[in-house]
Amino acid sequence: MNTQEILETLNKDGVGQGITLFEGPKDPALVIPADRLVGVCEHLKSAPSLQFDQCILVTGTHMTEIRDKKTKEVTRAEGIEVIYHVRSLRHRALVALKVHLSLEDPRVSSVASIWPAADWHERETYDMVGVVFEGHPNLKRILLPQDWEGFPLRKDYEFPKEYRGISLEVDPPWPQQ
Amino acid sequence: MGLYERNHPDVMMFKLERNLPDMGLLRVADTVINWGRSSSLWPMTFGIACCAIEMMAVGASKFDMDRFGAGAFRATPRQADLMIVAGTVNAKMAEVVKRLYDQMPEPKYVMAMGACTVGGGPYWKHGYNVVKGIDKFVPVDVHVPGCPPRPEAILEGIRFLQRKIMARRVLTRGEHHTPDFTGVSVSPGTTGIQDPQLNTAPAVPTEATS
Ligand code: SF4
Numbered sequence: 001m002n003t004q005e006i007l008e009t010l011n012k013d014g015v016g017q018g019i020t021l022f023e024g025p026k027d028p029a030l031v032i033p034a035d036r037l038v039g040v041c042e043h044l045k046s047a048p049s050l051q052f053d054q055c056i057l058v059t060g061t062h063m064t065e066i067r068d069k070k071t072k073e074v075t076r077a078e079g080i081e082v083i084y085h086v087r088s089l090r091h092r093a094l095v096a097l098k099v100h101l102s103l104e105d106p107r108v109s110s111v112a113s114i115w116p117a118a119d120w121h122e123r124e125t126y127d128m129v130g131v132v133f134e135g136h137p138n139l140k141r142i143l144l145p146q147d148w149e150g151f152p153l154r155k156d157y158e159f160p161k162e163y164r165g166i167s168l169e170v171d172p173p174w175p176q177q
Numbered sequence: 178m179g180l181y182e183r184n185h186p187d188v189m190m191f192k193l194e195r196n197l198p199d200m201g202l203l204r205v206a207d208t209v210i211n212w213g214r215s216s217s218l219w220p221m222t223f224g225i226a227c228c229a230i231e232m233m234a235v236g237a238s239k240f241d242m243d244r245f246g247a248g249a250f251r252a253t254p255r256q257a258d259l260m261i262v263a264g265t266v267n268a269k270m271a272e273v274v275k276r277l278y279d280q281m282p283e284p285k286y287v288m289a290m291g292a293c294t295v296g297g298g299p300y301w302k303h304g305y306n307v308v309k310g311i312d313k314f315v316p317v318d319v320h321v322p323g324c325p326p327r328p329e330a331i332l333e334g335i336r337f338l339q340r341k342i343m344a345r346r347v348l349t350r351g352e353h354h355t356p357d358f359t360g361v362s363v364s365p366g367t368t369g370i371q372d373p374q375l376n377t378a379p380a381v382p383t384e385a386t387s
Contacts, residue, residue, distance in 0.1 A: 144306065145269045152305050159305045163268035166275075170301055170309045 001093040003028040009050060015043045022098060029083070029096035037099055038109045044086060044095075045114055052095065055115035056085040058122050060129035062103070062154045080106040082131055086115070101131065110136035128153040203348045214258070214284060215342040218247040218335065221257035221277065226264030228291035231325040240328040247335050254280040259338070260315075261331075265293040267306045271314055278315045286342070288334055289317045292324040299324065 010016040022029040032040050044052040066076040084097040099108050110133035112119040122133045123142040130151035133139055150157050162168055224232055235242045242248040251257045254277045289311050292298030297309030321334040
């Protein structure tokens, strides 16, 4: 069962509205509208013909703006992409789901109630790229200290100079290029 | 001056030193004390990252740090003399390392093991949360570079630290250690006692005055 067939199954079951197939350079993925994510995920898990019962990973990426070289048109808007990989052990299938969010207010519903394994992954995504997962049972930073400022895996992140009085700077400083 | 201050080892040693014309005895005592300290360097059991694996290898029988008296890893900072900081110290961990160091009794020594603790290592440019060198918050006695250092390098670090300890003066003080009694506080060694009587005591004979 490949991604194309999964999308066909979703369409047949009547939950495929708004879902598009993303044909990347390597792996295909299903791009899901943010407000329909939980419904689609519930269906992916419960439908007997799908049975995606294992959540492999949840992660996020800060996507920068891409413009066409000649026409200067925006081919990819800046934003945050949340990526879910789920596996069906019964049907031996792996599918990637993507949700596009805005950079200013990245919010999406949590899928931790569907796949408990997503709990910590969503916390890490919040920690690193600052996506707010609504309905998450315990959404706080998982790796960095709670009073850390900023989200390190965003492209515009600035390195802190010190943390609680301990300098984090390079000594001697890194030469300016 | 209370009983405690009068019997404080530093005060007593100062009086002894002042009254003994020949310092040979104290020099011998120094050597014995240093020998004892350097031959029973008990490290603390803790490792933070990949370097800790190599530290364990040094403790195991193939390299056997115990040959140099430094193999008794203590599971508490209260019993440890040497803190081998083995691994990447990030901002969250730095406070813990600092607290462990503060909990160790004097005399205490710190070995910065691996490129991470020496200067940030692989994370020195893009490690937003890594402290680029633990000498930013604890005093370091030996730096052992490498990523990770070979066990031989750690043994060399231990031997270096032992040589360093052997060169220390515990009871006797060299000219550069002569206490300056013009100020209010005297801080021989690390204790920093305040002794008004010592402040009025005659100046310590130095080469220039004697
Ligand atoms: S110096 Fe290298 S081996 Fe040691 S903790 Fe750092 S990255 Fe790991």
